[in-house]
Amino acid sequence: MKIALLYLLGSILASELICNPSYPTDCYPKVFIPTREWQEIKEGQDIPGGLHVRLNIDTLKREAKLLEEEESSEVSSNDLVIVDNQPETVDKTMEESIKSAIGEYKAKHRSKINTNSNDFKDFQSSVEDIKKYNVDELDGSLDSLMDLSHDIEYGIKITDDKSLLNALFELTSEVDVDTKEKIYRMIGASIRNNPTALDNFLENGKTQISIFIKELQNDPEIIKNRILGIFNVLVDNASFKYTYLSQLLDQLINVYPTLSSSSQTRLVNIFKDLKLVDNEANDNDNEISTYLQNKFIKNDFTDETQFQLYYDKLLELHKQADLKPQKEFVAWLDEEVGLRQQGLKKHDNLYSGNQEFDDKLLETRHKVFGNPNALRKHFVDDEL
Template identity: 30%
Template sequence: MRSLPPSLFAVLGLMLVGATASTAQPPAPSPAADDEVELICHTDNPAECYPKIFQATDEFQIVRPDQDLPKGLHVRLNVQTGQKEAKINVPDEEIAAVAGLPVDSSIVIVDQDTEDAPVKPPKNAPAYDPIGKIKKPLASNPEQAKAETADFHKSLAILKKGLDIDAALEMLEDISHDIYYGLKITEDYDTVKSLFCLANTGSIFAPEPHSASSMFDTHRATLSRAKLAALTISSAVQNNPAALSEIEKHWQTLQTTKCPGSSEPLSTAAFRLISPLGLNQEESTNDPNVAKARISAISGLLKNKSLRRHFLSAGGMDLLLDILTLNPTTQDDDEWEPAQRKAGLLILDNFLDADMGAAVGEWPSAKSPKQATDKDCASRQKVSGDCWDWHAKQLADRHRKSDKNHWSVELWDKLKEQRKMAAKRSSSSSGKEEL
């Protein structure tokens, strides 16, 4: 560490004089010899005792940490050791160490060191990558690692060929938590397409066949695969920017893909969480566990700015509102609560709560639909985006009395806050345009 010049101690002393002497109080007089002086003794040796109140003289003396300093003294501080020294203050005293230096209001103006010029990278150096290279995980057992790698690549091949999908999905879901394998999964377009189609096929909304039907097991397998595929996507991109970037690269092609059993392209199907027909069990199936897994996948994808933009343009917030406003009549509310909570946290973490890293300002924004009146929203049979606030308030009011910390309460509070911020931004923007 570079040592500080002696003049800096005097400078700091001068600064402290400005702070203490400005009180216009004279230094406390030293007590008379016959006055009783309170001492501080840390040992049994009387010679090591010292006064509790610092006794100033005309020369600088060390101030001990537990001593009290009278007002009006000239104090200086060693910034490297933290040691204080003090003496009787003499107004207008010339300080030789700072003589000739520019001083303003008892503050010495010190020229700033010029910053070192940035080091230029060598010629032909690779471009800087903030993510860095993701290395294959080290294994204590080389043979086990070799077998794991072989199983991984085998599972990828099986998934793409549509063979033993269930075993392949279980293996991929388990290994996707590792950032290396998460990246490898997302690097391959065919694998990503297979996962997205399994997770978002329209078949998950098909009416559930009777348990005696030969199609019952097939339908249950479809739901199980959708859940595993969604969890694999979620795990692969979680805390894995490189994997998320790979999904972004594939999205331009993915979004136009229509998967088997779906009438919608993935640009919409990937974000539709319940059947367009609602909860009518005779016409459709809505599985809360599959919905929750798919919400986890969406939440992970929304960490990417480009994918967030696609989500918003596809009406993703209205599709989330479908989940939040579910009011099951033939199913237990508790069955859907975890999925609804997951949807609420997705909105907070990605759009409303800056403390959680949300991209505040993207939704709601000045371009968001103008909210309808409460009376209008209350009379509607169908959920729509211009009643977002009304539905959020209804949800919060339903839970506030029993649990003021319920996620829906925070969701409504943060939404109101962001609506106000959006209005301010819009007003500010309009004012600039007028100027």
């Protein structure tokens, strides 16, 4: 039990995850967390010493669990044992102990603040001013919280106070752009390199996340930059990716062509962290274009609306930048245009028979992704 708790808390502190590059929402801790039940050891996981490890002959996958007392003297550390697949009973006491350990860790971490310090007094008065919307003290209070938000303990306190977060986000609709930017910068500083604060924010500030995504469309560039900075932290969290990633990626693709160069770099860094683009490349436009083309080659879309959005953004990107399409994408586009023009395209969730969009595919196949003269030849052939 002590081993399981030790490595569980270690993984919480490190907050390091392994994610499948093909499925960014499929994430798991880098450090294997043992219990008294057999669990699969996933690819790339580090295995603590002193565990019972086996090769499951039914699944041909490695599994591990904590050693039972009677096993500890017979099986050496990380011994590999081949056994049949046998049912195991989950140790509820173990689960409760782990949950209790997490709670104790969080409580202990929060208690590090010296409640008699001037910083804490400034923090308390600043929080009170913001909650009461004390206009005269607002700038000073936000500056005070901004300075303290870089501290782990105060980052935790800021994100753990749901009423404070609500007050801050309500302020963003009433204050000027500079003050709004300061609030978003404080949120980003609070959760960066602070796993506990990040968890707090996902629980207490979750209603704001969808608003962040929408604000990427219309807000001033400085606000978009701060929101992208927040998302750059959030995408490391498996829970966030499971809930919001698809919605976020659609919006990031939607706004990319309209962003400044610095904001585009921030956006591409998010894609790099998700391992969706080449981590070594420095050409933002090429990276996003390649990502979009590969989506079409793989037919990786949820519905026709998303399909058309991504094609429109790919067009916009290629019209404003000197980019060359991949041969595989051109081959896909040739086939797609042919099927649609000949009425052979199967109607499904990605195709409802929109003639206007079909014509756009044909026209842009030649004007944007090929030889414009070939478009005239196509219409001559049709007439003949």
